[in-house]
Structure formats: structure tokens, C-alpha cells
Amino acid sequence: MDDELNLRLKPLRERIDALDTQLIALLNQRAAIALEVGEVKKHFNAPVFRPEREQQVITRLQDLSDGPLAGQHISAIWREIMAASRALEKNIRAAYLGPVGTYSEQAMHAYFGLSIEGLPCPSIDEVFRSVEAGAAEFGVVPVENSTEGAVSRTLDLLLQSQLVIGGELALPIHHNLLTLNGGLAGITRVCAHAQALAQCQRWLATHVPHLECQAMSSNAEAARLAANDPTVAAIAGDRAATYYGLQVAYALIQDDPHNRTRFVMMGKEPVGISGRDQTSLIVSVKNEPGAVFKLLEPLARHGVSMTRFESRPARVGTWEYYFYIDVEGHRDDAPVSATLAELEKKAAFLKILGSYPRAT
Template identity: 90%
Template sequence: MDDELNSQLKPLRERIDAIDTQLIALLNQRAAVALEVGEIKKHFNAPVFRPEREQQVIARLQDMSMGPLGGDHISAIWREIMSASRELEQPFRAAYLGPVGTYSEQAMHLYFGQSIEGLPCSSIDEVFRSVDAGAAEFGVVPVENSTAGAVSRTLDLLLQTKLLIGGELALPIHHNLLTLSGGLTGVTRVCAHAQSLAQCQRWLATHAPHLECLAMSSNAEAARLAASDPTVAAIAGDRAAVHYGLQVAYALIQDDPHNRTRFVMIGKVPVGSSGRDQTSLIVSVKNEPGAVFKLLGPLARHGVSMTRFESRPARAGTWEYYFYIDIEGHRDSAAVAAALAELEEKAAFLKILGSYPRAS
């Protein structure tokens, strides 16, 4: 049986080996060209990472491919190729809500590739501070969840700081209940980020109503605590379970099986147009009848689609609100530019948070 199997596999493996030989030569050729690109960028003090360019490269290859590789396969492969090339040109850092093992870290690697150097931070505030101070070129922060809604602190800091959104990623969130033993015997508390507790509240109320729920700075911090305390269960993902040596007591405990969190990448450099972009902005209006209706008029007149609209109190004690809006298109496109110019005339306040490639 083994001899027959090996005899049939041998010529196919030899073909794969031959193709791999060609691939490694071509990949090294590509890396050499990328190094030349890096030298030119250094001369002009241009940023190493251009998300719009990488999006264009991936989209072109996806359109060219005749299969059997699908679009997601091509995206994953080329993101790592480009990540390695960037590291050769000039290593850079991305700050994220830590410690190691968080969904923020997972989002960072999915977006930037494995070659990025991560800087774990203890809070979302610290992520913003790290990027603002130059300790990291980019930050990765959660902005909204499909179950629990907006991440308030991220929205507040986007308003308060000068940092720009340069990219986004929608990450499926699969929560597990983790303990040292793999069971709940002796467990009295379940710890997790407040958002994760909210995303699992029905499951916890039904299956573990006796457990006290405690909010932590991150799920990975909860996992780190559970790794040293057998009375603690943590809600976290597979990466945290492996990193902290925990066992899965219950898998996939999120209330919504399609639970997703949207992460945004923050930085200081504006992003060019990729051809499939989104623009985020914050607007406030005068306290007068029909103000919100008038606010939306410029978008409709110029044919600009709005994909997100969320209100937040201005916290000035005057019952005024800021509106967080996502619209389709890049701020440099004619329709969006015209709509924003008209909007600025009508709004009491307008801040453009950035234009960037939309998540697939």
C-alpha cells in the first residue's frame, strides 16, 4: 500500500519541488526589486507602507487568477510576501491593545503580516499615545462590534487626537471560556474585556449564572490572570489559550455566531486612493430644527453613499452630539470632495478622520 502510494505521489512531489525552486528564485527577485523601491522611498522620505498600493496589487492578482486559488488565498499569500518585503526595506512597529494573545494582536498580523513588530499596550489610550509619540508607526484599535456596538474610548480618542485612520479590518470573533483545568470546578469568577462580557452575556446567564463577571483591560490580561489562579475563568480566543497554557472549558460561547469586530489602523500619514475606498468623518450640527436632515443633504446631492452613522454626546452639558459617519469613496474623488466642501459650510464642526481602502 505504502509503496503504491509513494510511487504515485513521487512524480507529483517532484513537480512541486521544481515549481518551488522557480518560486523561491522569483520571490528573491521580487524582494531585490522591493529593496530598490525602499532606497528610492528613503531618498524622498516616503512611507514604507502604502496600504492603497498593496490593496491594488492584491486586487489585480485576484482578478488575474483562474483558480484553483481563491481571492482569500491570494490575499493571505501576498500579504505575507509584501510584509516580508517591507521588513527588508525598513522594519516598523504597530501598537496594539495587549498583552500578547488579544484579538487586537491577531488583527494586527492579519492586516500587516507576520513580519510586523508588535508593541503591546495596556490600554487603547496608550495605543494612541504610542503612535502620537513615534514609538510606533501605526496603531490597531477596535472601533465597533457587531453585537456590543461602538467602542466608546476609540471614538473619543479619534475626536481628540490628530491621528488618521489608514485602514480597517473586520475580524470574526470566536470566544472561548478558558480555565487551567478545562472545567469549571472551583471557578468563581469569569474575567474578560467589558465588550467580550457583553458579547457573551446570554450564554453566561444560561450556562454559568453563578460566576461573578469582572471586566478587565483586555481578554489576554484575563487569560494571564486565569493562568495563575484556578478560581478564574477567562473569555478569550485560541491564541490566548495557547500562549497562556489554558484549556477550553466551553468553545464558541459568543451569543452571535457571526460576531465580528471592526478594527481600524491609525497613523500620521494620509493614505492615497486605492479605487475601493471609504472616508470616515466626525460632524456636529447647530441645535436647530432639521439640522440633521440638512447635514445629510450634501451627500445625497453628490451621490455619495453613507455606510455608517452613529451619534455620541458632546459631553459639554448642552445636549449636543457628534455624529460619526462613514461614506463610500476617497476624499480626493470629485464627488466626495464636493460633498465634504458643502458639508463643511453647513456643519458646526467637521473633522475628516481619513480615507482608506475598505475591508473586503
């Protein structure tokens, strides 16, 4: 059996080895050209990371491919190839909500590749501050969850900060109940970020109603606590379990099996047109009849599709709101540009958060 198996596999493996030999040579050629690109960028003081260009590269290759690799596989492979090339040009740092093992860290690696240097921060506020102060070139923050809705602190900081959104990622969220030994004997409380507790509330109420639930600054911080306290169970992902040496007592305990969190990538530089873009903005209107309708009417007239509309209290002691809006297209696209020009005249307040390649 083994001899026959090896006999049939041998020529296929030899073909793969031959292709790998060609691939490594081509990848090194590509990296060498990327280094030349880096030298040109240095001369013109241009940014190393151009998300619109990377999205164009990935989209082109997805369109060229006849399979069997799916588009998501091509995207994952080329993100890592481009990340390695970027690292040869310059060491780029991204701040994220830490500690190590959070979904924010996972989102950072999924978007920038494994070659990015991560800067874990104790709060979303510190992520913004780190990028504003120059401690990191980019920041990765959660902005909304498919189950629990918007992340309020991120929305507030987007309003206050001068940083711009340069990209987004929708990350599937798979929650596990983690303990030191993989069991629940001696466990008295479940620790996790408040959003994670809310996303698992039905499961917790059904399976461990006797355990106290305690909110933490992050799921990874809960995992770190569980690693040092045998009475604590943490809700976190696989990365946190591995990093902190925990065992999975129960897997996939999120109430919604399709649970996802949207992350945005913050930076100081605006992003050019990729051909598949989205623009985010914040507006407020005067307190008068029909004000919101008048505000949104230009979008319909110019054929601009709105994909998100979220309201947030202005916190000025009156019943006034800011509206967080996402529209399809780049701010430099003619229909979006015309719409924004009209909104600027009609709105009491308008802030463009950024135009960037939208998540697939």
C-alpha cells in the same frame, strides 16, 4: 496500500517541489526589487508602508486569478510576502491593545503581516499616545463590534487625536472559555473584557449562571490571570490560550456565531487612492429644525453612499451630538470632495478622520 499511495503521490510531489524551486527564486527576485524601491523611498523620504499600493497589488492579482485559490487566500499570501519585503526595508512597529494574545494583536498581524513588530499597550489611550509620541508608526484599535456596537473610548479619542485612519479590518471573533486544566472544578469567576462578557452573556447565563463575571482591561489580561489562578476562567481566543498555557473548557461561546469586530489602523500620514476606498468623518450641527437632513442632503445629491452613521454625546452639558459617518470613496474623488466642501460650510464642526482602503 502505503506503497500504492506513495507511488501515486510521488510525481505530484515532484511537480510541487519543482514549482517551489521556481517560486523561491521569483520571491527572492521580488524582494530584491522591493529593496531597490526602499532606496528610492529613502531618497524622497517617502513612507515604507503604503496601504493603498498594497491593496492595488492584491486587487490586481485577485482579478488575474482563475482559481482554485480564492480571493481571501491571495490576499493572505500576498500580505505576508509584502510584509516580509517591508521588513527588509525597515523595521516597522505597530501599537495595539495588549498584552500579547488579544484580538487587537490578531488584527495587527492579519493586516500588517507577521513581520510587523508589535508594541502591546495597557489601554486604547496608550495606543494613541504611543503613535503620537513616535514610539510606533501605527496603532491598531477596535472601533465597533457587530453585536455590541461602537467602542466608545475609541470614538472619543478619534475626535481628540490628530492621527488619521489609514486602514481597517473586520476580524471574526471566536470566544472560548479557558481554564488551567480545561475543566470548571474550583472555578468561581469568569474574567474578560466588558465587550467579551456582553458578547457571551446568554451563553454564560445558561451554562454557568453561578459564576461571578468580572470585567478586565483585555481578554489577554484575563487569560494571564487565569494562568496564575486556578479559580479563574477567562474568555479569550486561541492565541491567548496557546500563549498563556490554558485549556479550552468550552469553545465558541459567543452568542452571535457571526460576531465580528472592526479595527482601524491609525497613523500620521494620509493614504492615497486605492480605487476601493472609504472616508470617515465626524460632524456636528446647529440645534435647529431639519439640521441633520440639511447636513446629509449633499451626500444624496452627489451620489455618495453613506455606510455608517453613529451619534455620540458632545459632553458639553447640553443635548448636542457628534455624528460619526463613513462614506464610500476617497476624499480626493470628485463626488466625495464636492460633498465635503458643502459639509464644511453647513456643519458646525467637521473633522475628516481619513480616507483608506475599505475592508473586504
